[in-house]
Amino acid sequence: MNKIIVDLQNIVLELPESKIIVDREEYEHLKEKTSKGRYLTLNEVLELLSVSRPWLLENVLYNPEIRSQIDIDQNPDGFVKYPHNQGGRYFFLASRTRDYFETHFAEIMR
Template structure:
């Protein structure tokens, strides 16, 4: 049985003013938009993926076939700004970074 039917005639449910009911689709859209235009540091990406810095560098950022896809200096649709000089930082466009790792999980982690 997948459905339970309850008759709620004459029953009012009052939500606290700090709560709002929205559709799952609208929630997902709002969640996706929350990353739009935001940048992540290398440390934030490491936290997101729960991997070590050496692992990310070796298995993602230094792999030529991946770098061609993600480096903004090589691909205008990329989402990673690689440091040009020692001491500079990596910058990642948050929305595309999260989407990339979602879509390429099996390939990157060779599951």
Template sequence: METTLKINPEITITLPEDKIIVDRSGYEQLKRDADYRGLWDVTDLKNRYHRDKEWFKRNVFAPYERELRDRIVMYPHGGKSSYLCKPIPFDDFVQSHFPEISKRAEK
């Protein structure tokens, strides 16, 4: 006759004072919050959407200026500034207008 032995080991992990443990959903939320903090410039847009400034000017900023200007996007002025976007509203705008933007970009 076989005998089964059940062992419940106790493991202790010591974390350095500058480290914490968070669950995955908390970590993902922290990453998302960091990504959407502040304003996105053209470099941020390029890294996120893999399109350059000219593509955005031609397919998003110019055709949708009336909807975007001073609400979601700060347009350049005086030749010294560049486009700045509010992250969440801009991302929502791109997602909701994706079919039209995509068709425009194909031309």
């Protein structure tokens, strides 16, 4: 037997006022929309990726091949604003940062 069928005609499920049901497609769209136009700090990226600062700097941000793809000063399609001096701040476009790490996970982790 592959299925169990339960008749729920006389059962009412009530959601608390604080909860809603949303289609997965709508949920994904809303999730994506929240990061559009938002910037992340270096600390937020470290938290997002669960890696150490030295690891991210060495393996991603200071890697010349990766930097040429993500640095807005080297590539008009980049999404990371590198600091101009030591102690300066990095700024990451949130939506593009998430997409980049999702897409390039295997090659970065090698």
